Amino acid sequence: MGFDKSLLQIDGEFMLLRTIKQLKKIFPESLLVTNKRNKFPQIFSQIEIVEDHYPEKGPLGGLVTALENCETEFLFVVACDIPNLNIDLIRRMATFIASYDVVICVQDNRLEPLFTFYHRSCLPILKQQLTTNDWRIKKQFDRFLVKEILLDSSVRLKNVNSPKELPLWIQ
Numbered sequence: 001m002g003f004d005k006s007l008l009q010i011d012g013e014f015m016l017l018r019t020i021k022q023l024k025k026i027f028p029e030s031l032l033v034t035n036k037r038n039k040f041p042q043i044f045s046q047i048e049i050v051e052d053h054y055p056e057k058g059p060l061g062g063l064v065t066a067l068e069n070c071e072t073e074f075l076f077v078v079a080c081d082i083p084n085l086n087i088d089l090i091r092r093m094a095t096f097i098a099s100y101d102v103v104i105c106v107q108d109n110r111l112e113p114l115f116t117f118y119h120r121s122c123l124p125i126l127k128q129q130l131t132t133n134d135w136r137i138k139k140q141f142d143r144f145l146v147k148e149i150l151l152d153s154s155v156r157l158k159n160v161n162s163p164k165e166l167p168l169w170i171q
Contacts, residue, residue: 005081006034015083020047022085026094027076031069033062059114060126060135067123073097079114081159093117093149101144107151113137115157119144 008015020030032049034040040049050069054061059079066075074097076090089105094117096103103117114137125140151157 004039007039008081014043016080017043019078019080019082019085022087023076023078023090025087026090029071031066031075033065033069054130057130058135060137061130063113063118063137064123064127064130067118067120067126070120073120075118075120077114077116077118079159082115082157086155086157089149089151089155096147096149099145100147102141102146104146104148105151105157106148107155107157111138111141111148112157 006016016032020032023030030047032040032044032047033052034049035052035055037049037051048069050065052062053065053068057064063077066077076094078085093103093105097117097119100117101119101122105112105115122144125143126137129135129140
């Protein structure tokens, strides 16, 4: 979009803070992994912010950083540019975490690795993957017990990638 989506504001409200507010309905703690911690204004001081330990490795580096800093058995990962989280869907996904390493949504025949639960035990395999030149998060999924949640047309996970998609946040 030509700017940092983590700092996107609509009507003076940071959309990332709106997302975190939604997540607090389910999770007692949030962890924000970012390329530069100091880019966030003071209003973000209520959130634990960690700089990506592997900034040149794409979202996989951010995921590994989050797992390294996770104090719980499972971590729910969501991209900063997914508006209007479906709390009921996240709760439904959470019902499977005791039996799987990864609980992920499938939409339009695509896995959504940045709207997923990961067990902390995934860390060694994902960290080892950082040493390769293939940083696709789902590359190692065949080594995990994965539960796929097939989304029907009534549930949409849509990243905001252009100015014309900004109204998705306002709904």
